Amino acid sequence: MKRKTTLTQYLVEQQRKKQAVSAEVRLLIETVARACKAIGHAVGKGALGGVLGSLETENVQGEVQKKLDVLSNEILLEANEWGGHLAAMASEEMETIYHIPNRYPKGEYLLLFDPLDGSSNIDVNVSIGTIFSVLRAPHHSSGRAVDEQDFLQAGKEQVAAGYAVYGPQSMLVLTVGAGVVGFTLDREMGSWVLTHDNITIPEQTSEFAINMSNMRHWETPVRRYIDECLAGKTGPLGKDYNMRWIASMVADVHRILSRGGIFMYPRDARPSGRAGKLRIMYEANPMSFIVEQAGGAATDGARRILDIQPEALHQRVGVVLGSRAEVERVQRYHQDQA
Ligand SMILES: O=P(O)(O)OC[C@H]1O[C@](O)(COP(=O)(O)O)[C@@H](O)[C@@H]1O
Ligand SMILES: [Mg+2]
Ligand SMILES: [Mg+2]
DSSP: OOOOOBHHHHHHHHHHTSOOSOHHHHHHHHHHHHHHHHHHHHHHHGGGGTOOSEEEEEOTTSOEEEHHHHHHHHHHHHHHHTSSOEEEEEETTSSSOEEOOTTSOOOSEEEEEEEEEOGGGGGGTOOEEEEEEEEEOOOOTTOOOOOHHHHOOOGGGOSEEEEEEESSSEEEEEESSSOEEEEEEETTTTEEEEEESSOOOOSOOSEEEOOGGGGGGBOHHHHHHHHHHHHGGGSTTOSOOEEOOOSOHHHHHHHHHHHOOEEEEOOBSSGGGTTOSEEIIIIIHHHHHHHHHTTOEEESSSSBGGGOOOOSTTOEEOEEEESHHHHHHHHHHHHHHO
């Protein structure tokens, strides 16, 4: 019988044989993965665990917080603060950065996360997830602690990124900059087992994902592309397209990593949509890193997402990612328009 490779074994191999991760990053990813296991466990309890429903609070972006948003955030903070690998953390659910308390040793990395992605799907038992990103903490010779500015690094500086999706199976998808791999949670053993050892996104697709209810607000290049998809075989793209929209970015991106496709949450003409909906530091950057490592592409229309210099921790951005040929087409339509 073939022996199973666990997340730990995979990371040890990346560290020892390929020098793709440092010991600190390996331990950091293992800690995040343990936290994702705990979040997945809470998700799985649903109404039985009293974790469904909303709180009275709003996060920094003015969104009503679900109980699971807050619980997941706490699980990630608690799991990672004492490990000694981090200088600080930042989360979609917290206004500013989280310094590692003085009672714990500090490390050289920054961890950023969307603790619970797909909040609108929590209470209806549809796949949701956790997204994370790892950056290096700049070294300050003065010895001063890191600040918010230190987090504002372009996505191409990421050391690792990943997501967990809590669906019919819990899966962890990871890149340390050497391709993309996927682990499935063995619920009996409690370990993440390597099940997808080289995830690649087909270059072409005939499946798109976009929230069509926003159509009247879209900019011309997006409208042109979707019109052409809808025109099908007899239209300019010469094939029939299918549409999917789960409304959990993790689940939509996971489908694209599994069988190709294009995912779009573009900026649009609404005052609230001008900068896009998704957040660059917690959603767009880690997902773009994963998608590029799997052979796909990611753009905001004008620029490669990983090249964008962020200016604020909670900055939003338009997102078009997935199968390379389709993403490049959408990018071309934006250039034609410029
Ligand atoms: O409800 P909409 O407008 O279709 O938005 C769906 C998008 O919003 C998100 O849920 C935003 O993430 P959060 O749930 O972490 O706020 C994405 O996962 C998803 O792609
Ligand atoms: Mg999210
Ligand atoms: Mg979230």
